[in-house]
Amino acid sequence: MDNVIKNIIGKDISIGELFEEYRSQIEEHSSEVLNSFRGEAFDTFQETGIPSNKVENYKYTNLQPFFKGDFKFSIAPGKSEQNVEDVFSCDVDTLDTYTLYVVNGWYYPLNDLEGLPAGVRIGSLAQLSKDDPAFFKKYYGKRVPYLSDGIAAMNTMFAQDGFVIHIPKGVVVEKPIQIVNILMSEESLMATQRNLIVMEENSEAKVMVCDHTLSTDKFVMNSVTEGHIARDARLDFYNLQNQHNATTQVAGFYFEQHENSLVSTNNLTLHAGVARNNIELKLAGEHAEGRAYGLYLLDKNQHVDNFSYIDHAVAECFSDELFKGVLDDYSTGAFTGKIMVRPDAQKTNAYQSNNNLLLTNDAKINTKPQLEIYADDVKCSHGATVGQLDEDAMFYLRTRGINKEEATILLMYAFAYEVIEKIKVKPLREQIRGLVEQRFRGELDKCHSCVVCGQKGTEITCL
Amino acid sequence: MLSIKNLHAKIEDKEILRGIDLNVKPGEVHAIMGPNGSGKSTLASVLAGNEMFEVSEGEVLFNDKDILDMAPEDRAREGLFLSFQYPVEIPGVSMVNFLRTSLNELRKYRREKPFSASEFLKIMREKKNLVEIDSNLTNRSVNEGFSGGEKKKNEIFQMAMLEPKLSILDETDSGLDIDALRVVANGVNKLKRPDNATVLITHYQRLLEYIVPDYVHVLYHGRIVKTGGKELAHELEANGYDWIKKEFEDQ
């Protein structure tokens, strides 16, 4: 089977045409449920296309140029996707986790997930959607805005694989579930990944998704993670991004929360090329609690755009957001904090803050709170700051013999720590604390080290 | 040890130090007094290397080295210590990490081996006893949420850790309760050696009863306008600064 797709530009083929050309091949290998969404998604995409900065929600990141150029398009898993262990063996693991790999959007077939609690299902989206169509019909696509957002539509058109996590009623998974997403290829690659998390009533899990690039090729990743969190369920979700500069990743996280559930997301961008995160928490049951945190550490020409959307759909919910960024060189960043308080959502508590540290005059950040409040009994606060390193603190440290570089590292770390403190899984927090410090010291192998397990790939210089 | 000649410094074209002359020898204690806004903290800050101030004239030799072109960290490594009038809170930087980095930087400069974690903790325990600092404070971020007095004690604790040659204590006594004042003063006295020196900036005679100065200087309008022995402090306590201001204006 030929899994190599023509160059989008080389053959002057648009993403839409590409889909039409390969639709039957995709559908032949996919489940009925996934296929049932493609038509409408395609119709939407034909209207929206890839969002430019003229689209309000993408104002600070024009994605169009990044989705153009010479790319192979990953339509089926290729050879490299089947030999992960040769390049990537995670045996230095200091964290006790259930670990699974996803390569270029494809669930790695040899994932070994022994010892999962009874009833817990972790596996491939392609496979599970064939094995359990009833389950998939109930959840798949229900929270993803594939009828309005061009990127979500494109993802839904091409969606074939990714991971699924299903935690049944009342089950607590103690060990964190770690997903290592790997991009590796011998040529520029555009890939799609679609994930589904379903947490039934009163279940609990900690999920960490760790994004890497293992070759220097140009990558474009369109990834969507959908989560359904039933009443009383608790999900801790971490995304650690450590990708090289020639990577563009658009990652959508769409979580729906029911009564008394608790979701906490933490998007930690240690290194990226162009990254756009769409983080949506829909608080759809009373007393649901949604927490969205993020930390982005940028230098050179990196660009990170976090778009968060907290939807208070019903009364008595709580949300808290904290995003912090350190921007060096001529990097750019954006934060949008959309909070919707619907008319029935009385007694809403919503807090948001975005703080940025600019280390140079060339670094830029756009930060925008976007509050739409249609209820009257609401407590809502938001704040954004953009600042430089505290000169007084810098002087204080220097008078104690600490040089400027070291003092800068201490202060950058001090700035970031508030977000790191939000990480509840202690070994993970310690690990990330160390990584952030390494990152500030310029010691983190930006291109290759596996954030969570410390594994390094081959020696390749960064851009 | 310290020799200041005709030191002028300004900020945003406003001249604050207008020709300071001061000599400090090893083993000496100097007190600098003077009305609010006269330039005491500015002098301390300029000596420590604060780049906010521009030195427009003069010379400062510390152990025979010209320090005006030195970075603040190098002055500290040479053995200069400033206890801040207003110590800065640095949330997120732990006391332990801060002190250990600081101490090891100084050692590195002197080509000594960095302290291991356990050696460091041992020294920290010793010095903590010396200044009777609350154990919990060293488990927190630098000065974060410390009370006024705790911040001052923390400065002396750092001084004890770093063992400087010259310590400039900028109003370390203000904000301390009577017991704390005694503890701080005792700390300073215990750290006193024939080869180090102390400059005390203070408004109150009280501190000088515990730490007896060899010289008392009055700084007024950016200049040292009067120098005397410890009895000068008594005179100031009794009569205030008016007579000095008058003397100055008459000149």
Ligand SMILES: Nc1ncnc2c1ncn2[C@@H]1O[C@H](COP(=O)(O)OP(=O)(O)OP(=O)(O)O)[C@@H](O)[C@H]1O
């Ligand atoms: N950053 C600054 N910008 C502008 N003026 C300053 C600055 N720092 C100090 N000054 C001015 O310099 C003068 C001297 O200030 P300094 O803090 O040295 O006084 P001081 O003698 O320590 O007073 P105090 O007894 O109140 O502590 C004051 O007039 C003050 O307003």
Ligand SMILES: [Mg+2]
């Ligand atoms: Mg002062």
